[in-house]
Amino acid sequence: MPWITLAGAVVGALIATASAALLDRARWRRDKDERLLAARRILYSEYLASLSQARNAFRSLARTDDLGPAEREHAARDSFAPCYGMRYQMAVTATPDVFAASEHAFRRLRDVRDLAAAGTRADDGSYAHGRTEYEAALGRLVDVMRLGLGADRAPV
Numbered sequence: 428m429p430w431i432t433l434a435g436a437v438v439g440a441l442i443a444t445a446s447a448a449l450l451d452r453a454r455w456r457r458d459k460d461e462r463l464l465a466a467r468r469i470l471y472s473e474y475l476a477s478l479s480q481a482r483n484a485f486r487s488l489a490r491t492d493d494l495g496p497a498e499r500e501h502a503a504r505d506s507f508a509p510c511y512g513m514r515y516q517m518a519v520t521a522t523p524d525v526f527a528a529s530e531h532a533f534r535r536l537r538d539v540r541d542l543a544a545a546g547t548r549a550d551d552g553s554y555a556h557g558r559t560e561y562e563a564a565l566g567r568l569v570d571v572m573r574l575g576l577g578a579d580r581a582p583v
Contacts, residue, residue, distance in 0.1 A: 464576065470520050471572045474513045474529065478536055478565065481507045485539050489549035496546060503544035507537065522575050528568040535561040 484506030488499055510533060517529045539557045547554045573579050 467520060467522075467525075468576055470513075470516055471525070471576070474517055475565075475569070475572075477510050477513045478532065481510050481536060481540065482561070485536075485543040486549065488543040489547060489554055499546055500544040503540050507540045510536070525568070525571050525575050528564070528571045532561065532564040532568045535564040 485503060488494070488503055488506075491499075494502065514529070514533055517526055521529060535557070539554070539561050542551075542554050542557050549555075
């Protein structure tokens with residue numbers, strides 16, 4: 428009879444240990460997902476801020492007449508330089524769909540940079556077209572980011 432009690436205790440201990448391990452694994456996975464989501468939220472915000480700062484610099488360049496060609500090109504490239512570092516962070520951290528949309532927005536903004544660097548004025552049709560292409564790509568990027576972060580879901 429005592430061996431049945433002992434066996435029951437061992438089985439109970441095994442069940443308790445397995446349950447605790449499963450719960451810890453689920454908690455660890457949930458915490459890991461929450462940390463990744465928080466990291467992506469910060470990265471996405473910083474990336475959008477970086478693009479915005481560069482875009483504002485290009486707008487100023489496209490409205491300024493008092494810079495020479497070399498100064499204008501240098502200013503445009505300097506304004507865009509921080510976007511490269513953020514781009515590589517997006518390549519490592521973002522989901523594939525967010526990264527694809529971020530690349531498209533990056534390239535459209537780079538086109539705007541090239542126009543501003545070349546001295547294209549803000550009221551020129553090619554600059555307006557480049558700006559419109561960038562804004563459409565940016566809108567798509569924001570939509571994909573929001574979807575990936577769950578910002579479009581109702582709170583539980």
